[in-house]
Amino acid sequence: MVFMSKQIHFLCSQKKANLLETVKRSAKEAVGTDIVVHVKAKNDDGTALMDEILQAVRSQSKSDSPIVGYIAKEAPEGKLLETWSEKLNGSSLQLADATNGFSELFAVKDAMELTCVKKAAYLTSSVMKNFVVPKLENIIDEEKKVTHSALMDDTEKAILDPSKVKVKLKVENVDICYPPIFQSGGKFDLRPSASSNDDELYYDSTSVIICAIGSRYNSYCSNVARTFLIDAAKSQSRAYEVLLKAHDSAIAALKPGNKVSTAYQAAVAVVEKEAPELLPNLTKSAGTGIGLEFRESGLGINSKNDRPIKPGMVFNVSLGFQNLQAETNNEKTEKFSLLLADTVIVSEKPQKY
Structure with a gap:
């Protein structure tokens, strides 16, 4: 064209x-x-x-x-x-x-586009809540041996058939943004390009499970990531509490008129106040813009992005701690990471989906 x-x-x-x-x-x-x-x-x-x-x-x-x-x-x-x-x-x-020009053009979504994002986000959150969580609970309760890649396949099928999670969306309008990501056993990669390996899900005491899933509706993307702690050690629980506060602060800062960098700075401020020793482990960004592209590079939530936030922008607010140390001698749980991600629509009051 x-x-x-x-x-x-x-x-x-x-x-x-x-x-x-x-x-x-x-x-x-x-x-x-x-x-x-x-x-x-x-x-x-x-x-x-x-x-x-x-x-x-x-x-x-x-x-x-x-x-x-x-x-x-x-x-x-x-x-x-x-x-x-x-x-x-x-x-x-x-x-x-013309990259920046296109980025500016697509950054603010109209009402129809926002509806597509909301439907994609509803599907994504429904798969997490109504499929992934019960699936993990069943595996742990019954002590089953299931690989990360098998969980990935099953979750992808749930996204592609919304009726599995009681979501009324036409199959032909939905798709995955990326193959669902499951990680545990001390091997964690918080990058969007991460993948599920063939290792078995590890869920012994003090283990950490990270799951990230993204779905599309009419080509518009959404994303969610959650971290599950099994019989968490005190340091793990504390780190998670700090991450949750930082993540919430980043979302709260996504207000019209603020600079995009404000959201990352808000997250950093929480970590500096609550647990400054964790600051070196904080991810270098808190996500990106999201829409037709899973990553709208011009809207990266980092310390240097001075673009103004506008109503109708949509962000994948993704924040994590990498390579933390737990009080254990188990090689599969002594190193752990944490990740949280949500799809956020900017209005006068940011809306999380």
């Missing part, structure tokens, strides 16, 4: 071109924009059509070297996009990174 002042150019197959026919009239009526479709034949690499699009860019610009915005950090995937990237880089056009 190439957006111009009065045209939007698409390079695609005939099948997708047929779908675009339905938006031609509405685009013209709504914003006075023409939809121009360049249909690529099955065995065509599309280079000639790309030349047509680049020529259209030049002809509609008053400059001899028009400026074209693109997303710099997004690597092209597939032969067609790789060819387009080569064409663009080899042209006389000036390229400018």
